[in-house]
Amino acid sequence: MNLVEEIGHLPGLVDDRPLAGPQPGLLLMMRTAGPTLAVVPLADLSSTPMTVTVRRQTPYTFLGQTTSLCGECLALVPAKIVAEEGRVYYLKRCRRHGVEKVLVSTDPAYWRLCHDYLKPGDRPLVLQTRTERGCPYDCGLCPDHEQHSCLALIDVNEACNLACPVCFSDSSPQRSLHRPLAEIERMMDTLVASEGEPDLLQISGGEPTIHPEILEILAAAKRRPIRHVMLNTNGIRIAEDPEFVNRLADLRPGFEVYLQFDSLNPEAHLNLRGADLTRIRRQALENLERAGLSTTLVVVVKQGVNDDELPAIIDHALQWRCVRGVVFQPVQDAGRNEGFDPSKDRFPLSAIRRRIVDSGGPFGAGDIIPLPCNPESIAIGYALRKGATIAPVTSFFPRELLVEALPNAITFEKYPELHRQVLEFFSLATAECNNERKLAELLCCLPEVPLPAGLGYEDTFRVVIVEFMDAHNFCIGRVKRSCIHFVTPDQKIIPFETHNLFYRDAAARERLRRSLEGA
Ligand code: SF4
Numbered sequence: 311m312n313l314v315e316e317i318g319h320l321p322g323l324v325d326d327r328p329l330a331g332p333q334p335g336l337l338l339m340m341r342t343a344g345p346t347l348a349v350v351p352l353a354d355l356s357s358t359p360m361t362v363t364v365r366r367q368t369p370y371t372f373l374g375q376t377t378s379l380c381g382e383c384l385a386l387v388p389a390k391i392v393a394e395e396g397r398v399y400y401l402k403r404c405r406r407h408g409v410e411k412v413l414v415s416t417d418p419a420y421w422r423l424c425h426d427y428l429k430p431g432d433r434p435l436v437l438q439t440r441t442e443r444g445c446p447y448d449c450g451l452c453p454d455h456e457q458h459s460c461l462a463l464i465d466v467n468e469a470c471n472l473a474c475p476v477c478f479s480d481s482s483p484q485r486s487l488h489r490p491l492a493e494i495e496r497m498m499d500t501l502v503a504s505e506g507e508p509d510l511l512q513i514s515g516g517e518p519t520i521h522p523e524i525l526e527i528l529a530a531a532k533r534r535p536i537r538h539v540m541l542n543t544n545g546i547r548i549a550e551d552p553e554f555v556n557r558l559a560d561l562r563p564g565f566e567v568y569l570q571f572d573s574l575n576p577e578a579h580l581n582l583r584g585a586d587l588t589r590i591r592r593q594a595l596e597n598l599e600r601a602g603l604s605t606t607l608v609v610v611v612k613q614g615v616n617d618d619e620l621p622a623i624i625d626h627a628l629q630w631r632c633v634r635g636v637v638f639q640p641v642q643d644a645g646r647n648e649g650f651d652p653s654k655d656r657f658p659l660s661a662i663r664r665r666i667v668d669s670g671g672p673f674g675a676g677d678i679i680p681l682p683c684n685p686e687s688i689a690i691g692y693a694l695r696k697g698a699t700i701a702p703v704t705s706f707f708p709r710e711l712l713v714e715a716l717p718n719a720i721t722f723e724k725y726p727e728l729h730r731q732v733l734e735f736f737s738l739a740t741a742e743c744n745n746e747r748k749l750a751e752l753l754c755c756l757p758e759v760p761l762p763a764g765l766g767y768e769d770t771f772r773v774v775i776v777e778f779m780d781a782h783n784f785c786i787g788r789v790k791r792s793c794i795h796f797v798t799p800d801q802k803i804i805p806f807e808t809h810n811l812f813y814r815d816a817a818a819r820e821r822l823r824r825s826l827e828g829a
């Protein structure tokens with residue numbers, strides 16, 4: 311068999327078409343007796359009709375290959391990563407369920423940029439499992455994992471006072487579990503053993519503020535060498551119980567409220583949360599402002615529901631002195647995700663970033679950059695803040711410093727542009743370094759940027775975009791780099807994505823069994 315015939319057996323790669331006469335500018339691949347191809351300009355041939363074999367280009371650019379999950383049976387499947395018409399897709403092929411095309415990024419240039427921000431991984435001190443069945447079946451953390459826990463979560467309950475249509479933990483008032491304090495403390499100890507001094511622990515649920523021992527839980531976290539503790543909440547108790555907010559304020563410094571805040575629009579609340587929470591959000595923010603409690607707003611973004619509000623939410627955040635930043639998260643198709651159509655409702659990290667950058671607001675394209683420990687999943691923009699005015703500074707962070715093996719310090723002497731920006735923004739004559747306070751307080755893998763003396767955390771603002779993968783856009787390379795982890799009651803530390811897919815509860819473990827069956 312000659313080479314053309316061999317190529318001809320690969321569907322889609324060659325095009326056998328009868329051509330009438332010479333076609334100027336085209337090349338003909340001629341069959342030859344031997345194993346070689348003869349390539350001849352068609353214009354040189356006689357006008358006799360003939361059958362030719364013309365190579366056809368793929369409609370996409372092949373960017374690489376990964377392993378993903380079949381959206382149907384969750385078996386591990388090969389996935390081509392391709393760029394096509396200004397978007398990046400996975401082309402997945404399952405032996406049993408065929409081909410699936412999944413949107414991964416709306417911005418191929420940013421997708422490529424993410425790879426320039428990769429840095430050596432920073433491993434945990436101890437591991438909880440062994441590498442046996444291979445990723446993602448050994449969580450965790452197993453020796454194959456590439457990143458420690460930059461941010462850890464502990465679910466203290468499954469009960470909730472809402473039943474949101476988008477809830478990856480499937481919590482609701484029908485669930486009654488509140489974990490005992492002793493069990494939660496053991497989970498905290500697992501984290502401390504793994505991290506030494508954990509950077510950031512989020513107390514989550516369910517709705518953690520309705521746990522009968524929530525203040526004792528927070529106090530237990532504060533007793534441990536954990537740098538920052540956050541309370542993840544839907545804000546109902548924060549809005550309705552000012553005395554509770556006063557008790558939370560006693561936990562400062564190193565304590566922050568992570569407040570669900572998806573929209574300024576009642577219809578979007580109804581879609582995402584099943585209730586109009588407009589009044590609750592406003593009252594919660596008023597109570598947090600009064601108590602001077604640092605707050606991060608967290609926005610779940612769903613295409614066609616609230617994706618047009620993102621710049622407005624940043625503007626709104628800046629009206630509140632207590633708000634230190636906004637975290638945007640595309641809906642993760644996990645748990646209870648009612649009415650979600652993955653072919654229409656996905657709004658990936660790249661689209662959120664583009665929406666913010668194109669809004670004409672303070673954050674330009676260079677101001678929201680990939681976070682080096684997990685660049686495809688997390689983007690960050692840091693800014694200096696004066697009242698409702700901000701000046702982004704992330705573009706002054708030199709990339710070569712961001713991707714160095716060890717977290718590093720930026721000195722004003724070495725980075726005069728950053729220094730100038732700080733001086734001008736705050737109208738200062740000199741910016742003496744404040745050894746206590748750093749710009750990037752919460753994210754461990756960023757270089758330490760000193761704040762000028764007299765300035766503090768409240769003079770900073772950040773926008774963070776976090777994209778958690780689901781079965782559709784799952785990538786085994788990305789999940790090994792995951793740095794946001796759940797600590798589980800059986801003393802494991804499991805990446806956010808694999809926990810929701812395969813480990814969280816009985817339904818997840820059933821998915822794990824099916825996935826292994828298909829593997
Ligand atoms: S996700 Fe990480 S911890 Fe889990 S199996 Fe893969 S490498 Fe191991």
Ligand code: SF4
Pocket residue numbers: 470471472473474476477478479480481482515516517544
């Ligand atoms: S998303 Fe949060 S507030 Fe909504 S039901 Fe789930 S745990 Fe409760």
